[in-house]
Amino acid sequence: MKKVLIIGSGFVGSSLAASLKSAGVQVYCTRRQRGEEGTGTxxxxxxxxxxxxxxxxxxxxxxxxxxxxxxSQVQRFYDVYLQSILDLGKPVIVYGTIGRYHVEEEHQWVDEKTRYKQTESGREEGENFLQEKGATVLVLAAIWGESKNGETRGLKAWIKKGYIQAVDKFLNLSHVDDIVKATEVVMERPELKGQAINVCDGNPMLWRDIILGLGYELPPMTMTMTAISSRPSKRVSNDMLQSIMGKDYKFQQVMDPVDLAVDKQR
Ligand SMILES: NC(=O)c1ccc[n+]([C@@H]2O[C@H](COP(=O)([O-])OP(=O)(O)OC[C@H]3O[C@@H](n4cnc5c(N)ncnc54)[C@H](OP(=O)(O)O)[C@@H]3O)[C@@H](O)[C@H]2O)c1
Structure with missing residues (x-):
C-alpha cells in the first residue's frame, strides 16, 4: 500500500493518517474547508x-x-471516482454505524448477519450500495480515545456532560486506536472486499456499571424515561474482527472487565 486517500480527516481520519504516514504510506486527506496549499489536505x-x-x-x-x-450523491461519486478504484481490485473502506442493526429484543446480541434497517440518518442505503460494489464497511460503535487531531472523547466527559442514555441500556464502544488498526489490517486483506465487519471491543457494558465503575453517582430515575430508552438496547459482537485480528489481539477497554466484575459483586 503506497498511496491512500482518506476522505474526511476528523477524529478517526486524522489518527489513521498519522499512523499510515509513520508506516511510510503517502497519505492524502480531505476536509470541507479549503486548506493551505501543500499540506496534503x-x-x-x-x-x-x-x-x-x-x-x-x-x-x-x-x-x-x-x-x-x-x-444519490454516493452513487454519483461511485460512478465518477470510486468505481475505477474498485474495478482495479483496490480496497475501499467505508465507516458505518451499529445504528443499522435492527433489534426487537432488549439487550439482543447482534453480529454482521443481523437484519439491517434504514435509520433517520439515511446513511445505511449508501453503505449498502458501496458494500455491494465491493467496499468493506467497518461498522463502528461509540468512538472514544485520543485522536491525533488533539480531541479526546471519553466516558467521564460524556457522563459529566450528561450524554448518558438510560442507565439500563448497553453501551458498545470502539477505541480510535482499534479502528485505525482494523482499517490498516482490512485494507491488506482483499478477501474481505464486500463484507461488513463490526469494529468494537466486544464488551458491551450497562451504563449503570460504567457510571458506578468510574466512581460517579447514578443520575435521577427520570434519565430512564427518555425517548431513547424505549428502543431496545443491543450488544454488538466483534467475533468476526477478533478472528481477523488474531485471538491474541487485545481491544482497548474503557475499564478492566475484572474491575467491573468485582464492582458488580459489591
Ligand atoms: N461519534 C461516534 O461515536 C460514531 C459512532 C459510530 C460511527 N460513527 C461514524 O464514524 C465515522 C468517523 O467518525 P469520526 O468521529 O471520525 O467523524 P468526524 O470527526 O465527524 O469526521 C468526519 C469527517 O468527514 C468529513 N465530512 C463530513 N461530512 C462531509 C461531507 N458532506 N462532505 C465531505 N466531507 C465530509 C468531515 O469534514 P470536516 O473535517 O471538514 O468537518 C470530517 O473530516 C463517521 O462517519 C461517523 O458518523 C461515529
Missing amino acids: SQFVLEEEETWRNLPEEVDGVVWTLPARPL
Missing part, C-alpha cells in the same frame, strides 16, 4: 461536485470516513 465536499477534482487521480486505497449519504 484537499477540499472535498460530497455535495459539491466541483471539489471532487481536488482528489488524487491514482491511489492504492480509499478510506471513506464521512456518513455515506445522500444515496
